[in-house]
Amino acid sequence: MPSVSQLYEARVARGELDPDPAQRALLPRLDALVGELAAAPPAPVTKARGGWLSRLVGGGPADATPIAGPRGLYIWGGVGRGKSMLMDLLVEAAPIAQKRRVHFHAFMQEVQAGLNRARAEGAQDAVRPVAEAIADQTRLFCFDEMQITDIADAMVVGRLFQVLFDRGVTIVTTSNRVPEDLYKDGLNRQLFMPFIALIRQKLDVIELASPHDHRQDGTAEDDRWFVTPPSARKAMDAAWARLTEGAPAAPLVLPIKGREIAIPAFATAPDGQRIGRIGFWDLCGRPYGPAEYLAIADAVDLLMIDDIPQLSSANYNEAKRFVTLIDALYEARVKLIASAAAQPESLYLEGTGSFEFERTASRLREMMDADWGKAG
Structure with a gap:
């Protein structure tokens, strides 16, 4: 070996x-x-x-x-x-x-x-x-x-x-x-x-004292992270239409230990890719934790998240949940498309939790790479 x-x-x-x-x-x-x-x-x-x-x-x-x-x-x-x-x-x-x-x-x-x-x-x-x-x-x-x-x-x-x-x-x-x-x-x-x-x-x-963040070496795809509203909403709608190719969409309800979490829009594309779409506040504005986010990561191959806000100590709980969510998606190699108030590195600049968010921003940047995602 x-x-x-x-x-x-x-x-x-x-x-x-x-x-x-x-x-x-x-x-x-x-x-x-x-x-x-x-x-x-x-x-x-x-x-x-x-x-x-x-x-x-x-x-x-x-x-x-x-x-x-x-x-x-x-x-x-x-x-x-x-x-x-x-x-x-x-x-x-x-x-x-x-x-x-x-x-x-x-x-x-x-x-x-x-x-x-x-x-x-x-x-x-x-x-x-x-x-x-x-x-x-x-x-x-x-x-x-x-x-x-x-x-x-x-x-x-x-x-x-x-x-x-x-x-x-x-x-x-x-x-x-x-x-x-x-x-x-x-x-x-x-x-x-x-x-x-x-x-x-x-x-x-x-x-491991390398000066280099290797996650940022890939070529980012322009159609995975949208910042400028209201064009970001239109871009997200266009991405959904392109990826699902008209496949019917319906809510997906996932049971988790006696609770439920719902993805409002879910479709299986003609190529078999399972695609979900949900707003930031539906994901992170509720008292969800690792169990819910791991269930989502297992249920989809690509997740679209709308309207990620600027994060700070003012919305610390929501930001903390977002970090946990991205960890779950990253480990499961779920593709991500999102609209946000800023680029990943500028989403969380001050307050408690900003240090931890550096890892999340790096992961988000890696997830924009063209080769990112589940195999098969």
Whole structure:
């Protein structure tokens, strides 16, 4: 099986990647981790009675003796520097079957579902059975785009990571922030500080310090992001007509955990592409979260969003939801066409959340590339 370095250089040779000295500097550490994973013996399965399901919904704790697995990584740096790409190459190169790569938003949805089941069954420590079930199936766990936005998630993630570390699971995660800036200025942040110390203790913290945002290398399509009203509305209407080719449109209602979210206009184009159209306020002006946005990302191949406003601290909640939405669309490689008050880099210039939005703006710019979208 090729190493991470070999996979990287092959992509460079094919013209799929531009060589980056900062990325290349990280390759030997990734290659070393692949070798350590190949040489390490599999961790033993927990001895909790009843198998995977009983552990997930309330089985007792397993052996308390920690197991030493290969040391993991916390890779941080600016947007578009190649963190996710290098993580993908690591997962591809790792010669083990028990490996998983997941976006942090999607993973937290799975964890919350597991916690709810465990609590319903009366588990005193709801996090442990969820973590034990993960550890039984995973030796390499890769989290992309770690971000902590509330103290409840902070406490769950800290407890979860501790159990995974004790079970010898190797964790690799990426973030835009150095560990000390996670959950920065958050409520009751002092409760989160032990988790930061745990990251420093268990993971090699490495900055990917490339000066270049590779997401902006593509050639943008002029018909994916419209700014000037009222012509933007006309342009969106024209794009809808062109893409659907007259296919009938109807609302699409998606059931999500006892709730519903509706896309007002949905059509399947003659080429099979599933296209939805919805306004910003219908998407982000309501108390939706990752579950709703992941459901939308799964239901469409192309999403058209009308009337994205200027974002600031004045509409912080809506802006935060928009960031979560774009994360879901990006991870699912959903194509995006939008009308907005400004170009992505100028949508959110001041106030709480503007730092986090730099990543979103970079992703929006990448999503305008002509080659962006789901395969097939």
